[in-house]
Amino acid sequence: MMLNCKNISIKYTSRNLINNFNINLKRKDIITIKGSSGIGKTTLLKYILGVKEDNFTYNGEIYFNGENITNQTTLNRNISMIFQDDFLFPHLNIIQNLELTNKLDETKPKELLELNNLIHLRHSMPNNISGGELSRILLIRILLLNTDVVLLDEPFNGIDKENKFEIKKFFFDNLIKNAKGAILVTHNDEDIYDNKKVINLSKNL
Amino acid sequence: MQLKKIGLKVLTRFFFYTSIGIVFLTLINFIFNLISINPLEAISNNLDSFILTFTVNTLISIFVIYLGFIVSIYLFDDLNKNILKYFISFPHISFAIGILFFFSSSGFLQRILSIFKDSEIPINNYLENFEYSILYILSLTIRELPFIILLGITALNKIKFQKILINSKNLKINNFVTYSLLVFPIWIKKMYLPIIIVISFTYSNLEYSLILGTQFPELLNQVLIEKWYEDYHYQDFKIYQVTFCIIIAFILNIFCIYSLVKTKKYIIWKFQKSIPDLNLALIGKISYKVITFTFIVNFFILFIFSVSNNWYFPDLIPKNFIIQNYNEIIKLNFHKLVFSICLSLILSCIVLFFSLHYFLNKQNYYDKILGKILFMSIILLLIIPQNIFLISFNSLINYFEINNIFVPYSISLYLFIIPYTFYILKETFETKLFEKLIIAEKNLKLNSFKFFLSIIYPIYKKVIWFCLIIGFTVCYYQFIQSIIIGNGKYSLFNNEVLVLFSGGSMSIASAGAVINLIPCLILFIFFRGNDVKL
The missing domain is CATH 1.10.3720.10 (MetI-like)
Structure with a gap:
């Protein structure tokens, strides 16, 4: 057992968003959470990450390898996230962005860029790369951070159909290869990794 | 109506081109003087x-x-x-x-x-x-x-x-x-x-x-x-x-x-x-x-x-x-206080009026060059130390042998109001919402004055008042203008506080310092535009 969320409920003012949500995530698991817009998928992921938003009420507990981490700060959790509108720090080039968060060997950022045929971008600034390249770099940044759990908030939104298949493959292959557990949030059935591991939040209400 | 519009257009252009001309002429004069040292x-x-x-x-x-x-x-x-x-x-x-x-x-x-x-x-x-x-x-x-x-x-x-x-x-x-x-x-x-x-x-x-x-x-x-x-x-x-x-x-x-x-x-x-x-x-x-x-x-x-x-x-x-100290100041310097308030109010209103007219009619009347030169001179006015600018400006006044010092003195005051008013309005009016409103004005064939009173003012009234208050404050607190340009003749109440301080009575100087801060403080207290973006 790696990540275990027990009876998580989230309310926005007096409206129930999430009711008794439970999940068990193991290494190399990629679980998909499905649900329509405004249902609270992102808020749930942020709560698992440790970010609480104003006007929301949170209940339930989160365990990581048996340890209760509900009250731990984001900094101390072995969990990281790729946000829906995630970004690279605009004043640092690609390699500097990667080096900033690298928790692995010093040579690893370059190595991962080379491995994924992105080494030519190392000195580019974030505003000079394409959306598809940005998605890949964001995942490499998270892999360098080396957390055991990765939360993905609609990471394939806004990517054109031609590149989507390739990027999805890049994401899933890298997550499995690096033995991460991932929770993927989406409203699109096409993005589901494993049809057997899907939680429909609409039914959870 | 058409004649009035053209008149305003000419006046606004005259106001800004004169200001720009003074700024550049002053700076050229300054550079020319520097070369000789x-x-x-x-x-x-x-x-x-x-x-x-x-x-x-x-x-x-x-x-x-x-x-x-x-x-x-x-x-x-x-x-x-x-x-x-x-x-x-x-x-x-x-x-x-x-x-x-x-x-x-x-x-x-x-x-x-x-x-x-x-x-x-x-x-x-x-x-x-x-x-x-x-x-x-x-x-x-x-x-x-x-x-x-x-x-x-x-x-x-x-x-x-x-x-x-x-x-x-x-x-x-x-x-x-x-x-x-x-x-x-x-x-x-x-x-x-x-x-x-x-x-x-x-x-x-x-x-x-x-x-x-x-x-x-x-x-x-x-x-x-x-x-x-x-x-x-x-x-x-x-x-x-x-x-x-x-x-x-x-x-x-x-x-x-x-x-x-x-x-x-x-x-x-x-x-x-x-x-x-x-x-x-x-x-x-x-x-x-x-x-x-x-x-x-x-x-x-x-x-x-x-x-x-x-x-x-x-x-x-x-x-x-x-409260004798206050009485004494009011008795001796009341005219200076009134002069400072009136002059600051009039100059900030003039600058606000022309700046508003510029932004509201920018697309109709103005070429891009005016906008660019205006912005450049505003930046120069903001970043060049005022004392340097005024020394050079004064030497121009001497060169042209201008005897009535009140006009150049007022110019030296309002020149420093323009950057602040213009900058705040620029941040507010160079937005998509404002562009849409201007298109709506043309599309609905609205009268300019009516459009300003019924659409622009209600939406932007906090920003407009804020501009006026900032303009007033900038002018009211000017200090070296009266030393360098006015030569003491048209000093503001702000300068009088220093005179009171140099006079030796610390109690009277303190009373002067308190009176000096009251007008702007009142304006800021009554102004509740907390959502105005600076």
Whole structure:
């Protein structure tokens, strides 16, 4: 057992968003959470990450390898996230962005860029790369951070159909290869990794 | 109606082109005068003052930038930050007097200490040389911080500060590295102009150097005014030698700040993994408390001294409260107060009227060149130290042998209102919403006046009033204009406070300092446009 969320409920003012949500995530698991817009998928992921938003009420507990981490700060959790509108720090080039968060060997950022045929971008600034390249770099940044759990908030939104298949493959292959557990949030059935591991939040209400 | 429109168009164009013409003519005259001086001789003649000015002002800019940044972060989510708007309305001259009365050898601090030490308070009002330099740095830093903090918070909003914070927590980057390596470099890019405005002010202000005392070597801005009095009309080159030193020190100061920012980024990048998570929030909290305390105590001291009949009362609070000092000032200087208020109001209204007309009709009437030149001259007016500009402007007045000084004096005042009014309106009106409104006006064939009253004013009334208040405040607190241009003939009440201070009666000077801050303070209290973006 790696990540275990027990009876998580989230309310926005007096409206129930999430009711008794439970999940068990193991290494190399990629679980998909499905649900329509405004249902609270992102808020749930942020709560698992440790970010609480104003006007929301949170209940339930989160365990990581048996340890209760509900009250731990984001900094101390072995969990990281790729946000829906995630970004690279605009004043640092690609390699500097990667080096900033690298928790692995010093040579690893370059190595991962080379491995994924992105080494030519190392000195580019974030505003000079394409959306598809940005998605890949964001995942490499998270892999360098080396957390055991990765939360993905609609990471394939806004990517054109031609590149989507390739990027999805890049994401899933890298997550499995690096033995991460991932929770993927989406409203699109096409993005589901494993049809057997899907939680429909609409039914959870 | 068509004739009226054309008339207004011509008038607005005349107003702005005249202003631009004066700015560029003044600057060309300044450059022309600089060419004739020997740079090495200029520096060597004023070396001590040059070094002191550069050191003191660079330190002020460093403190203002870093403390401004840290307090902006601390106050980002804090609702109390609106109190800073009232601090901006505090006149420099009143602030400097308050600081002196707190720290001088017979000041408020000594009176507090004497309670514990049981010692007598010396009867003088001077500062030692070292104290003077420290106080000069301290008072200018604290006085300029509210301006930088308010704009700093707006800049944090623009760079999506909250998003960066959440992202860096997600990426397990500690707070200190986040603030100094990720937020600061983006924040500072949005803050270059306000920072240069502050640096420029440190090179042109006279209030602090005149109030807090004189010493050898003096600051360049003091030397400039001394030379101005000594050599006026006779030895222009000596004056321009000092202005050359000011320009060089000013450029060096900016270069020094720029290098410091770059070096700091490099050092933090190099040692990011080993840097401990310093508690910047605590530094921000302490700095904010010190700023608030200083402004409130400053007002308190001025008020206490202004209602005492004898400035040398031995206690913290005088035994008898009197209002004679106020009566005396009203009796002697009421006309100056009315003159300052009326002139500031009229000039700020004129600038607001033409600026509004410019933005509302920009697409109909104006070529792009006017906009670009106007913006360039506004930036120049904001960043060039005022004293340098005014010296050159005055030599133009002499050259053209203008006898009626009131017109050029008024021009010298309103020229410095234009940048602030124009800049705030630019931020407000160069938006998509405003563009849509202008298209709607044309589409619905609305009458311009009706369109302004029924659409533009209700939507933007807070910004329009804010522009007027800022314009009024900028004009009301001008100081060196009356020294250099008006030659004392048309001085504002702000200048009269210095005259009262030099007159020796500290109680009367305090009353003058209190009266001086009332008009702008009232305007800021009544103005509740907290959502106006600076």
